[in-house]
Amino acid sequence: SRNTPLILMKIDYSLKTTESLKIIPDHSDYPFKSLQIKVKPPYYYLYDGTVPVIYRGILNNSAAKTISKGDAFFSQLAVIDSSHFILR
Structure with missing residues (x-):
């Protein structure tokens, strides 16, 4: 969600169970404009190309x-x- 960019939601295949994880970056005092998350197990990546x-x-x-x-x-x-x- 655009309002909660640091929350990662985990939903099971039946769509009945959800868990949320609040991501805490080691440094977050940057002027982010549009944080995004990508998941590639076993990791997630948080970024804002600006x-x-x-x-x-x-x-x-x-x-x-x-x-x-x-x-x-x-x-x-x-x-x-x-x-x-790969960056663009």
């Missing part, structure tokens, strides 16, 4: 660590594996 920072966290763990800072501004991100990305 700020050149990418965070990674382990699913079911709220702590997200900075894995890239100041490398590039981008408009889109695709996760290849735990440490490789």
